[in-house]
Amino acid sequence: MRKVILPILAVAGALIFGGCSLYGGSQNSAPSNSAGSAAVSPSTSNAISIQNFAFNPAATTIKKGTTVTWTNNDSALHQIKSATFNSGQLGKGQSFTATFNDVGTFDYSCAIHPSMTGKIIVE
Numbered sequence: 001m002r003k004v005i006l007p008i009l010a011v012a013g014a015l016i017f018g019g020c021s022l023y024g025g026s027q028n029s030a031p032s033n034s035a036g037s038a039a040v041s042p043s044t045s046n047a048i049s050i051q052n053f054a055f056n057p058a059a060t061t062i063k064k065g066t067t068v069t070w071t072n073n074d075s076a077l078h079q080i081k082s083a084t085f086n087s088g089q090l091g092k093g094q095s096f097t098a099t100f101n102d103v104g105t106f107d108y109s110c111a112i113h114p115s116m117t118g119k120i121i122v123e
């Protein structure tokens with residue numbers, strides 16, 4: 001009987017992992033069309049995905065003078081807001097970019113869903 005159970009477990013495992021790959025299947029194929037804008041700035045692009053009502057990653061460490069781009073991958077509207085910037089409402093697929101010229105830690109949240117929080121650490 002043991003020999004029968006193992007293959008069944010293997011099939012069940014494959015099904016579970018198959019389901020998971022559906023979940024993570026939509027990798028951020030965000031087109032980086034920021035090329036050619038400012039040649040002076042370092043080419044560091046810091047991308048934050050808004051997905052499943054969360055900022056991913058929630059904490060991002062960046063270099064002073066670089067930009068951060070948030071992209072809303074949810075169907076729901078989100079609005080990134082901090083003491084120094086406000087994206088306005090972002091629909092699905094829309095992005096917002098902010099430049100950080102000061103060193104420090106900047107907390108932000110979603111103006112529509114206050115439980116969504118994140119921070120940018122500028123070094």
Ligand SMILES: [Cu+2]
Nearest residue numbers: 078110112113
């Ligand atoms: Cu939100």
